[in-house]
Amino acid sequence: MGDIGFAIGQIPPAAADVLQGRAAFTTHPKIFLGTFIHSRSLTELEYLHNAAVAVDAEGLIVAIEKDLDLSTPSLTRSAAHSLLSKLNWDDSSSSVEITSTNPSKSQFFFPGFIDTHLHASQYPNVGIFGNSTLLDWLNTYTFPLEASLQDQAKARKVYTRVIRKTLSHGTTTAAYYATIDVPSTNLLADLCLSFGQRALVGRVCMDQLGPDYYLDASPEDSLAATEATIAHCRKIDPSFGLVKPIITPRFAPACSAPLMKSLGELAAATNLPIQTHISENVNEIALVKSLFPWQEIGARDDSYAAVYDAFGLLTEKTILAHAVHLTEDEASLVAERKAKVSHCPCSNSAITSGAAKVRWLLERGIPTGLGTDMSGGYSPSVLEAARHAVLVSRHLAMPDAGGEEKDKLSVEEVLFLATRGGAEVVDMKGRVGGFEVGMEWDAQLIGLGEEEEEEEEDQGNVDVFGWENWEEKVAKWVYNGDDRNTKKVWVKGRLVHQRK
């Protein structure tokens, strides 16, 4: 790794940083040196070479220094010391940990990924969907598995694996659907806190459409169960510093009008975020129209978005997964309400939902992030979601699709969606997703393969020949990178994953 190999004060073993229980959120101050890459805007990455970032014990970025001379280990040490002095961080007492990127291994720091939509409970089914589409997929594959997680031991096994797996892919924040079960949803929250992953944890609300064995008994029961998981999150993380509850009507067809109404009221009363699905599949849209006659529910028109809006579920803290087939009017409504969209390209392609028009959403001012949507999506990796966002955008731009050149998303744009875009979607804009003073250190150390290293460790499929510029290295990472390139991961300043 890129550690320059000297200690200031007492440096704890990295793994000790991972919370094993409900420990306090403080960690050891840290200084990071070397190359930092993050989104400056939708279309532009900023490449900060020879820089240093200081992170305090609460995980906040307190200083960023640029244009340092880090050309030798000794100069790097000097730069770290200068920064320590400047910050009045006492070498002897503060246990400051220093990490620097290794230029010869094409290492760089990158903001942690934000997975704006995934079903933790469906993780064992990734890759298992056959030729199904949404509604039959739910009945065949999804509901039986979700129901089975009422078994706490099974839930612990599944949730542990999904957290570890997503952390290993650099996902520092995840917006999780759990199941309808309160204890196992609470367990997911406990485990996120324990592993140190920032998370929105949602108990799934559904009082219709599902099979008898997997339904909330009534709107009242559904609301009470949701309130119980909110109370649990408040107990284990009172400030919601790491784990926050999210109100989760599964999707309109699975929720009765009284249930949606009470969840809208709950959101208004608590100011909590909301997550749901919208307009993923054409049959689903037809189903929504038939289930919720718009005049009866007082909606402004007969659209899917208007149903949520009628129940107070379209807020500036609402995450709408998919939004594949939104109409122009719906997009206006979503934009007006300042709701956000989670684009899930792997899922939309895999279960033949459609190709979401991300450029079109962005042009309408709708903040958009990326979701793996496991297990509609098969991959745990937001990097793979970014890659597929590029590819799906190209399918939209293909001659037969009647698209335009401008529909294509670039490498820079999908990395924005994966970080700053996602941060806005999960209501954490300005808090995570980039490297700025005042933001929290949710980050990953990326290393790309070089020929010289082939013998020592498995570097994955990014093959750097040495003549690439940084833009090309980043493109190679986006297209062929995987968890082997994610060497270390931090959330809120704490090391939460490290490759062996």
Add this chain to the structure above:
Amino acid sequence: MGDIGFAIGQIPPAAADVLQGRAAFTTHPKIFLGTFIHSRSLTELEYLHNAAVAVDAEGLIVAIEKDLDLSTPSLTRSAAHSLLSKLNWDDSSSSVEITSTNPSKSQFFFPGFIDTHLHASQYPNVGIFGNSTLLDWLNTYTFPLEASLQDQAKARKVYTRVIRKTLSHGTTTAAYYATIDVPSTNLLADLCLSFGQRALVGRVCMDQLGPDYYLDASPEDSLAATEATIAHCRKIDPSFGLVKPIITPRFAPACSAPLMKSLGELAAATNLPIQTHISENVNEIALVKSLFPWQEIGARDDSYAAVYDAFGLLTEKTILAHAVHLTEDEASLVAERKAKVSHCPCSNSAITSGAAKVRWLLERGIPTGLGTDMSGGYSPSVLEAARHAVLVSRHLAMPDAGGEEKDKLSVEEVLFLATRGGAEVVDMKGRVGGFEVGMEWDAQLIGLGEEEEEEEEDQGNVDVFGWENWEEKVAKWVYNGDDRNTKKVWVKGRLVHQRK
């Protein structure tokens, strides 16, 4: 690994099997036991559990035994000994090597993948294509790199890496484009032989369209250079047992009519295979029409396929890469001539070429395989190409695309394309791509991750929970598998790759 840990006669270290030079093609006889999975037909995989396959010193499958009792190591040894007796293979002298799958690690043998189209010379550019499309991509990224491989040291580095990389992903046969340069094309053939990868190696013929610094000087020079590389392959592998030359007009726009005519004649005289591109991009198609007025060249109509046909380049040994925008008439012509198609989904999506209609090709009786098309495609993995073939087929089936449910390709179908389909495309039907007596042992040992193993080695992203059936395990492999799941690879009976 799944070796059951006993030796019959003298077992050489596995790595010794990899030819390090121009050694003879014989190897040690081998017996494989356990689970074998391969395509029985386009739509059906055969799962052979408790089976044994015997492979002779020439790499031929000489026996397949089914319904054995392999429930314990001891019974597995007995089964191996019985098969040895049956074959009259003398334990004491034949140095038979035994490998069995480990059921607790979800291991199985699968036919090696066949990459029916890739540019070895473009490997350093994988992932680097920006927002370009075919014709500007060639000029910006491709021609400069290909030209630079005239430097033998650079060519050796690039070709070594691409062979090692594709072998590590289970590619046992590759249809390679090299460059226009004779010595470096010959070097690619040498290296394939040296590493033991089955290959079609093509010197690129192009006497127009390219930049001045990267063109054959004349049709005569182009033909002579091609003949030189054919002679070289004949010298190093007289029976073309492993490495075979392939006549390679880059694509119609880069070849003059006299050049294509002479290459057609060369193909007829030598009975060698041909590879080229067809109908990848709409601008390319327009360019072909303008460059080759059909009446002037005596084509049967003004289509792209008719141009190749007019020059004798549409044969039953022709591999046509892409075929994205073929017309109904062209498909009839291709089918009539028994030419084959290499479907390259990663490439077609990445550089916005279009979505090739594989179901439509198959329905017209056109044999189809998969190609990574590096570096138009970014991934070295045929497994990833298979995954993308599924996804692209779903884009074709989406409501907005006007497709149908039947356009979707299944996991079983894309695995057929990756093995038996590819074998037909490279004119090796019945020789590789499946497990049958009389076929050659081109195979890979696949192992999927299980929780218990997490600590001992990196198992990749296929997460088996233990309750999956074999069909589900295979689906998980197709969607989340990578080179970490490819534990060993054999070509013609010889071990050519083994994960550390």
